[in-house]
Amino acid sequence: MTRHSILPVLLYHSVERGARPEQHGWITAPEVFSEHMAYLAGEGYTTLTVTEYAAMLAEPMTEAPEKTVVITFDDGFADFTEHALPVMAEHGIKSTMYVVTGCVGSTSSWLDSVGEGDRPMLGWSDIDALVEAGVEIGAHTHSHPQLDIINRDTAWEEIRRSRGVLEDRLGREVPSFAYPFGFHGPRIRALVERAGFTSACAVKDALSGPxxxxxxxxxxxxxxxxxxxxxxxxxxxxGRPPAWRGERTSTKAFRVARRSAARARSLRAGYGRTPMGGRIAEGGVQPKRPTHGP
Ligand SMILES: [Zn+2]
Known part of the structure; x- marks a missing residue:
């Protein structure tokens, strides 16, 4: 892959003031975000939604303009409406927002265990306004679990339900998904495909491209x-590698470690005699904070 054929897919979460240094992984100050958007516009970057980009990936003969970027947001924090949407609209910048359907109009309850569970999330009327403004809405599960360490039925329900809820509420197809924390693997990827999604965002901290x-x-x-x-x-x-296909050994090793940590917690919580996967979701036993932010 040549350098000009890379295509960065950027991931933001919350755009809000007052982040402490330890929150910098997932909270961007509005002023900083505005600078980023003004820079992209000033440099003549073309922006695509994830669905537009996935269509290009599926068609190898299609080539993106040299300066193309995809901007994504995970989770559906309410601050998007005030601090991100206006500046992107001003510059004509497209984006894709991945929503945790079970938290719409509520708070970031999956972050309870790290003391961040009361952050306001977008409501349905906010999401309607995003759609109206041309923001692509994608699914990000119903309750934001670590899909790759919970049992298959629970994972399937999380994936399928988030798509169903969004499509019913928005009255349009929702073809794109984002894995919570970026965690996936062949098993989860297959479920996402089976649910009818045609694109899904991981994290990898690498640059996408053909x-x-x-x-x-x-x-x-x-x-x-x-x-x-x-x-x-x-x-x-x-400073970033190009994207690779499949999983690295370190990713698999990390999953084994997260799975055994979750199992140890479920044993302590008295769930030892049942498979721990579904119990984590049902019992509210929260996994250790993953490295990829919310
Ligand atoms: Zn997320």
């Missing part, structure tokens, strides 16, 4: 303290 897997698109988290200099490096592909 040859990337439409059902595990590589994204790069943009930390809240990202300067324009760092953003420029990122967009140019400096």
């Amino acid at each position: 040859g990337d897997d439409p059902l595990a698109i590589a994204r790069v988290i943009v930390p809240g303290d990202t300067t324009i200099g760092t953003l420029t490096d990122l967009l140019a592909g400096r």
Whole structure:
């Protein structure tokens, strides 16, 4: 892959003031976010939704303009409406927002265990306004579990339900999905495909490009303290690997570690005699905070 054939898929979460340094992995100040968007517009970047990009990935003969970027948001934090949407609309920048359907109009309850469970989430009327403004809405499960360490039936229900809820409520097809924390694997990827999604975003902290897997698109988290200099490096592909297909050994090893940690917690919680997967979701026993932010 040549350098100009990379295509960064950026991942933001919350755009809000007052983030502490330890929250910089997932909270970007509105001023910083505005700078990023103004930079992209000023440099003449073309933006695509994930569905538009996935269509290009599926069609190898199609080539994106050299300066193309995909901007994604995970979770559906309510601050998007005030701090992200207006500045993107001003610059004509497209984006895809992945929503946790069980938290719409409520709070970030999956973050209870790390003391962040009361952050307001977008309501349905907010989401309607996003659709109206041209933001693509994608699914991000119903309750934001670590899909790759829970049992298959629970994972399937989380994936299927998030699509069904969004399609029923929005009255349109929802073809794109994002794995919570980026965690996936062949088993979960297959369920996402079976649910009818034609694209899915992972994390990988690598640059996407031709040859990337439409059902595990590589994204790069943009930390809240990202300067324009760092953003420029990122967009140019400096310091980040190109995307790969499949899983690395370290990813598999990490899943084994998360699974056994979750099992140990479920044993302590008295769930020892049943498979721990579904119990984590049902019993509210929260896994250790993953490394990829919310
Ligand atoms: Zn998320």
